[in-house]
Amino acid sequence: MIWRCDLLPQYEAYKDEIQEAITRVLESGRYVLAGEVAAFEKEFATYIGVDHGVSVANATDALTLSLMALDVGIGDEVITTPYTAIPTLSSIVATGATPVFVDVCEDTYLMDLDKVSDAITPNTKAIMPVHIFGNVLDVEKLKEIVGEIPIVEDASQAHGANIRGKQAGSMGDIGVFSFYPTKNLGAYGDGGIAVTNNKVLDEKLRLLRMYGMTDKDHIKINGVNSRLDEMQAAILRVKLTHLDDMNASRRTIAERYVNELPKHLFKHQRIDDDVVSNYHVFNSAFLGDREAFVKYMDDLNIQTNIYYLMPLHLQEATRYLGGKVGDFPVAESLCKQAMALTFYPELKDEVLDHVIEKVNQFSS
Numbered sequence: 001m002i003w004r005c006d007l008l009p010q011y012e013a014y015k016d017e018i019q020e021a022i023t024r025v026l027e028s029g030r031y032v033l034a035g036e037v038a039a040f041e042k043e044f045a046t047y048i049g050v051d052h053g054v055s056v057a058n059a060t061d062a063l064t065l066s067l068m069a070l071d072v073g074i075g076d077e078v079i080t081t082p083y084t085a086i087p088t089l090s091s092i093v094a095t096g097a098t099p100v101f102v103d104v105c106e107d108t109y110l111m112d113l114d115k116v117s118d119a120i121t122p123n124t125k126a127i128m129p130v131h132i133f134g135n136v137l138d139v140e141k142l143k144e145i146v147g148e149i150p151i152v153e154d155a156s157q158a159h160g161a162n163i164r165g166k167q168a169g170s171m172g173d174i175g176v177f178s179f180y181p182t183k184n185l186g187a188y189g190d191g192g193i194a195v196t197n198n199k200v201l202d203e204k205l206r207l208l209r210m211y212g213m214t215d216k217d218h219i220k221i222n223g224v225n226s227r228l229d230e231m232q233a234a235i236l237r238v239k240l241t242h243l244d245d246m247n248a249s250r251r252t253i254a255e256r257y258v259n260e261l262p263k264h265l266f267k268h269q270r271i272d273d274d275v276v277s278n279y280h281v282f283n284s285a286f287l288g289d290r291e292a293f294v295k296y297m298d299d300l301n302i303q304t305n306i307y308y309l310m311p312l313h314l315q316e317a318t319r320y321l322g323g324k325v326g327d328f329p330v331a332e333s334l335c336k337q338a339m340a341l342t343f344y345p346e347l348k349d350e351v352l353d354h355v356i357e358k359v360n361q362f363s364s
Contacts, residue, residue, distance in 0.1 A: 002342055002351060004303040005182050009346035010246075014238060021234035028230070033210070036233040041193070043240060044177075047160075049170045050195045052202035055228035056209050059156045059178030059192035063091030065226065066152045066174040066194045067126060069204040072097050076125035080154070081111045082311040082323075083331035084130040087178075088154050089312050097125065099321065101313050103328040107270040109283075110137045112330070116145050126150045131158035131168045133307070134184070134278035135271055138163060139171035152176065156192075157280035159184040160247045164274045169195055174205075179228075179236060184250070184278050185243050187232040249345035250279040253352060257282055257341065260356050262363035266339075279343070283307045286339035288363070293339070296362050302355055305340040 011018065025036060037055055045053035056062050072078060074096035080088055082101040092099045102119045105112050109132045116127070127146050129137045134157055142151060151172030155161075158168035159177055169175025177183075179191030194205050204221075207213070212223030254277075258268055267285040271277045286293060290306075297304050311331040313323030325332065342355050 002302045002355065004305045004340060004342055005344045006346070007181055007186070007344075009344070010186075013346060014242065017238045018235055021238050022231060025230045025234045031230045033227055034230050036230040036237065037228055040228075040233040040237050040240070043237060044193060045195050047240060047243075048167045048175065048195050050175070051197045052199065053193050053195045054202060054205040054209060055191065055193045055233065056226040057192065057228065058190040058226075059176055059180070060087040060091055060094075061209075061224070061226040062176040062178075062192035062194045063087065063128070063152065063154060064094045065205055065208045065224070066176055066201075067091060067095045067097065067128075068208055069194075069201050070126055070150045070152070070173070072125045075123065077121060077123040078126045078128055079116065079119050079124060080128040081130055081132075081331065082313040082328045083109060083308065083334055084132060084154065084312065085156070085308065086312065086315070087156070088128060088130055089315075089318070092128070098123075099312075099318070100124070101323070101328055101331075103330045104132075104334070106330045106333070107267075108135055108272070109133065109269055109334060110135055111142075113138070113141055113145060116142065120146065120149070124149055126152055128152045128154055129172075130154040130156075131161060133269060133283050134158050134161045134168075134280040135269060136161050136163040136168045136275045136277070140166075143171075150174075156180075157183065157278075159278060159280075160243050161278040162276050163272075170197075173198060174201060179232065184247060184280055185236060185239055187228075187236055189232055191228045191232045191236065193228070246345040247278045249347075250343070251277070253343060253345075253347055254279045254282055256352060256356065257284075260360075262360055265359075265363050267337075281305075281307055281340050282343040283338055283340040285334065285337040287337065290337065290339060293362060297358070300358055302342065302358060304342075306335075306338050307340050308335055308338065311335050 041053035155169035156178035
């Protein structure tokens with residue numbers, strides 16, 4: 001089987017460094033919120049270009065706690081898009097707030113900034129744009145539209161992606177990243193982080209992730225238990241030093257797909273000239289018979305994926321919002337056409353050649 005994303009080659013590439021990091025943690029005798037976590041938070045924040053990083057158990061928690069740090073709660077509204085992974089929605093719902101959707105642009109897949117103003121109401125407490133598949137929204141332009149409304153960047157898929165030299169996750173009030181194993185910077189389990197330049201938000205996030213405790217005997221606010229463990233932090237420190245190289249490899253593979261896949265079958269995500277995508281997923285609009293193509297590839301033992309099969313406003317869980325077919329036509333259309341091909345930084349040339357050859361044979 002040729003997997004859509006194969007994680008084993010990356011482990012093989014860095015296993016000596018990873019094993020050294022694991023051993024270092026085991027021999028330290030400290031496994032929760034100790035030196036490795038502190039070092040990784042500092043190193044990752046520096047990489048993104050911000051002052052603070054607060055690591056947690058997963059990116060969904062990071063999004064939720066970020067909204068909590070901004071005092072988002074019952075009666076508030078948070079604007080996001082319907083074309084994203086479900087955790088974006090889950091974080092909003094977890095605070096008791098109401099998600100408000102804005103459609104995406106048909107070529108970039110990013111939030112349509114021309115439609116944001118119409119979604120803002122007196123109850124709007126935050127905006128949560130998504131840097132989907134590593135493409136980067138123009139957050140500076142979004143700021144001009146929303147004024148003082150806080151922005152939480154969902155950069156879960158955008159480690160190392162940037163716009164005009166500014167890293168995804170560094171431009172809003174808070175930026176959130178996922179370290180799920182398939183991410184560009186992936187742990188060997190779950191993990192997430194919230195980054196910010198705001199010292200007050202940093203301090204509040206640190207309280208929220210640890211029960212709201214200032215020490216073992218005093219609770220300042222009501223919080224939760226959500227912590228990145230030392231083992232994952234040590235592994236992520238290793239991988240962070242290789243992230244730029246891995247992203248460069250992804251861009252090389254993406255360039256081959258763009259240049260060599262049949263243009264009458266694939267309409268690729270548009271990446272503007274001022275954006276450097278990390279190509280978390282190579283997801284395009286498939287213009288042919290998608291069901292037939294998926295079966296054809298399955299028969300060849302080449303895995304494909306669909307991101308995403310259904311937009312969030314049409315999910316069973318969001319029926320209470322009153323969404324219906326036709327509300328967000330671009331997102332709905334993308335879900336009907338989305339197609340992701342084999343894509344990971346260690347993908348060998350001969351395997352990529354084979355995938356491209358078989359896709360082109362389908363089109364002929």
